[in-house]
Amino acid sequence: MLDIVNISVVFHPSTPNEKHALNSVSLHLDEGDFVTVIGGNGAGKSTLLNTVAGTVRATEGKIAIDGSDVTRKPDFKRAGDVSRVFQDPMKGTAGDMNIEENLALAMSRGKRRTLRWNVTSKEAQQFKEMLSELHLGLEDRLNCKVGLLSGGQRQALTLLMATMNKPKLLLLDEHTAALDPKTADKVLKMTEDITSRNNQTTLMVTHNMRDALRYGNRLIMMNDGKIIFHASGEEKKKLTVQDLLNKFTSIGQENDRILLA
Amino acid sequence: MISLIANIFTGFVNSLPTTLMEGFVWGILAMGVYISYRILDVPDMTVDGSLALGGIVSAMLTVKGWNVFLTIPIAVIAGALAGIVTALLHTKLKIPAILSGILTMFALYSINMRILGNRSSQSLVGLPSIKDTLAQLLNIPFIYTNLIFSFLIMAGLVALLYWFFGTQLGSSIRATGCNPDMARAQGINTDNMKIAGLALSNGIAALAGCLFTQLQGSADVNMASGTIVIGLASVVIGEIIFNNKLSFWIKLSGAVAGATIYRTIIVIALLLGMPTSDLKLVTAVLVALALSLPLIKKHTSPRKKGGQENA
């Protein structure tokens, strides 16, 4: 499904600010794999996801989706295959446009945009049904500007937009980190429902060890631009938060954010 | 004193058809500025050049003996091309948007002079301009045919833009201006949307220039200097009146209403004896005030009751 082969990313090469954000990272995902990604600040998690999405160009290496090489494809051309939910709830939706317009934009993700009306009444009905399944009370507010919604509502809407046309690959980069714990749980629950119902291939970055263990069938730990630990299936199920903390300590990574998680 | 007021009043009433006509044409320009400034979030200075370009292209084609109504689409295409140049400078060569617009505007001065044949203006007196053609056709004074014609074009444009920005393509342009990250994540080519949006915006500015030329009977290389400021004035006056929370076609009409009100204020100020050369200062102060109004409101009004509308 997804093949990341020896990907390296260098920011500001040959300057005093040169930064090797990814060092020859390889990762293979099968259809339906749900991989949680953990690691300290600056480990390269976001860079990995951005490289897959196409917002960051790989300096070296190759990325293939379903066997076709996308390494040189710009982000908006990959959007038909790859959809994403950002950490910042403001980033995933157009705040000046209303709910149904946002959903309609997502409905034709990766397709040609024509002079056809953006939201037909049939689609509005369809959106209403999708929204009522979220139980956020948004189904009666299709004409409400997204900018007026709460962060949690916006993030739930972004998740719906990212998954309504099943993408080949879903990228979640700390998509609940900006939400309060209760809302974060709700959005995570929603994530689990959707991904398991759709057998959705997913990469999810999180700083929360328990979430990283609870969700998904595989886990990778990153440090200094490399994948330093990988667990899947039964091995992942047996892992505990303590195991992960021990791994972090063994590489000298004990930053507060990890310990608090 | 009373006779002075009466004089001003009659002056105002007499010039009303012309004031309204100018308001509608500036309103057309304001819709173009609305697209770049509000929808795309790009302060585009190209309009100064593209408005004059539209007027000059239309005038020279009329001189060459073209059908005057056919000069309208050609002027629009010329303006759109100017917009595309600015958009390419910005998206492909990564020059900041405001500077890209200034560069194109600057270059357009030379191009406009060339089209005019190295003169600074072209009169249409004695030529079949739209003004004269329509007045003869309907056999009524040109101030009324001008008024009707400019109103119809303005209203048609409001309808056309309302439709366009409701389509998938138009919505993609709106999303690009509102949140480019989101737009790209939905597979929208944001560069192409900026190109399309600026082409549209400058095509509309050229349409306004073409109408000025055809309805007033001359084109001038300096006819459009400071256009962007007048466009902005119209947009922000419209937003203040319509309070900015209504549907899209009302926002567009708001820009037209803003332009008409702006023209009316200027006509009254001139009738009251303000020197023409003070126009730009007054306009700039007006725009600065209008743009800072949200901030002024925040500081002066007691805190409003919390909560969101529609919540």
Ligand SMILES: Nc1ncnc2c1ncn2[C@@H]1O[C@H](COP(=O)(O)OP(=O)(O)OP(=O)(O)O)[C@@H](O)[C@H]1O
């Ligand atoms: N656009 C950029 N330009 C320069 N350096 C960058 C850029 N993006 C990331 N980096 C650097 O690359 C390294 C990896 O960053 P990345 O954002 O991938 O980390 P992360 O694992 O997502 O961290 P966090 O947990 O803080 O989100 C960091 O040192 C960061 O400063």
Ligand SMILES: [Mg+2]
């Ligand atoms: Mg990150």
